[in-house]
């Protein structure tokens with residue numbers, strides 16, 4: 001038995017809260033024991049942020065009228081006791097709708113007017129301009145008011161053909177997605193370009209983002225959806241209607257907008273909706289079941305997915321059943337099975353990834369702190385040896401020792417200057433690296449593509465420009481990787497020297513692998529080639545559309561490059577922070593040693609006192625280490641009980657009696 005999506009998400013939320021709390025305690029503890037420095041602080045914050053702001057996006061994609069909005073209502077919003085997203089006959093979602101929750105903002109619907117398409121900005125930029133959005137408040141105590149307000153997302157406007165063209169919306173009769181002009185030469189276009197629904201729903205508050213999309217026509221017009229939003233969703237639910245089967249436009253969306261990227265197939269579910277249309281009195285439950293099975297198989301075949309990735313449901317009956325608390329109808333609707341697949345399968349995997357990342361972060365944090373503790377311990381050991389050698393010695397010997405320590409200290413300070421020089425080279429290499437991975441570097445790599453896409457009558461050279469540009473991008477990533485290796489070699493050499501000369505325990509980890517970034521670039525390329533290679537050629541002939549495509553593409557790539565730069569930066573910071581920490585510890589150790597020798601010089605009891613102090617300090621170090629291990633053991637998350645189990649058997653074995661009941 002697996003968990004439903006909602007349960008899974010709830011458990012995850014609980015874990016995240018307790019993690020954040022534990023992390024805070026750890027931070028306080030580190031501060032109290034002088035184990036905190038700027039880099040460790042930053043890493044703690046990053047871990048905390050990673051867990052707190054972890055968003056999980058589920059996108060519902062498919063041709064209009066397949067029941068996407070109804071399914072969203074059924075899975076997430078049945079608790080409101082009514083339909084929240086508009087999904088009744090003749091009321092179709094006309095713009096992409098994002099349901100999410102931003103704390104500190106009142107519940108509201110924000111709408112971006114379609115006219116913003118006249119400008120080259122993508123939705124991502126418009127997000128930064130809150131003034132451009134129409135904002136309508138939602139009254140959380142009044143589901144009627146919420147539903148009524150959300151009907152805005154179905155609004156259309158009548159505009160002259162020329163204006164629709166200027167907005168980059170399909171008007172060409174050859175394009176079968178276009179709306180046909182009426183007698184006055186007017187066409188219907190969506191009133192809004194994008195909607196963001198800010199709702200303090202428990203799941204949304206915990207970081208769930210639901211993306212409801214309109215049909216093919218609107219998806220095709222907004223490359224940002226295909227290039228950014230849908231590929232970045234953690235799960236994609238592709239909707240089909242049992243009443244229509246797999247149509248040509250269903251296939252177009254599947255192929256051109258979801259792409260057949262192998263690794264993404266895992267995070268994809270196909271929902272065959274409206275099975276209730278078969279529940280009539282004339283068919284026996286066995287016949288109904290057989291027909292559903294046939295359609296599942298046919299859908300799986302036409303889309304090229306495994307049969308168990310196709311789930312048959314009735315969103316409408318599922319919603320109704322939840323509202324009426326009718327468990328038998330709910331089972332018959334197939335909704336619970338779908339929810340388990342989404343929860344245990346897709347979300348479970350996604351959360352396992354986050355937990356693994358966090359476990360890694362905690363482990364390396366622990367290593368860093370242990371390194372500091374180890375260094376302190378070694379320093380104490382050496383002091384102890386030094387002091388024991390002084391037992392029963394006269395003041396001349398003690399003076400000689402002070403002299404030795406002072407010489408050692410001077411030599412050490414002299415080498416600190418050399419260290420500065422190495423550091424300067426390191427910084428320069430890093431700066432070059434960031435420059436190449438930054439927005440300006442990216443623009444250079446994309447210049448050829450931009451030219452080809454924007455040039456008049458371009459389309460022939462475009463494929464080559466794509467190939468070249470993406471090769472260049474991959475190259476840039478490989479070059480960054482090579483620089484990382486160079487930095488590692490250089491720091492490694494310096495660190496080894498310091499370890500030998502001063503008994504440091506410095507170590508540079510290998511530079512982080514950027515293979516996943518290179519892989520991501522290839523995935524973006526594949527998806528993109530698919531996009532430009534198919535039905536979208538026509539659209540690409542319009543310069544505004546080409547501009548939008550380029551724009552969406554660079555936004556997506558920028559985030560990949562940024563991620564690579566961040567990884568490298570983190571890694572390099574850890575290495576230099578280690579060095580700083582050990583330099584600092586060593587400096588104060590010199591001061592303590594000289595102080596101790598002075599005390600021993602002044603009073604016979606000084607030596608025994610100092611030895612006792614050091615023994616005490618060693619005991620405390622052991623306690624600290626023990627406590628550290630306790631903290632990290634608590635932080636490394638335990639997976640929920642059913643992890644690692646195979647996804648539950650999803651064959652839609654709806655009990656015959658239930659179908660009978662539902663059809664009665």
Ligand SMILES: Nc1nc2c(ncn2[C@@H]2O[C@H](COP(=O)(O)OP(=O)(O)O)[C@@H](O)[C@H]2O)c(=O)[nH]1
Nearest residue numbers: 065066067068069070087088089274314315316
């Ligand atoms: N019979 C039946 N109709 C459904 C079901 N789900 C949705 N519908 C209807 O199909 C139409 C389109 O639904 P909607 O959710 O708006 O589709 P969307 O355009 O994909 O979001 C509406 O009239 C819904 O009432 C279902 O499970 N069974």
Ligand SMILES: [Mg+2]
Nearest residue numbers: 068069092093
């Ligand atoms: Mg809809």
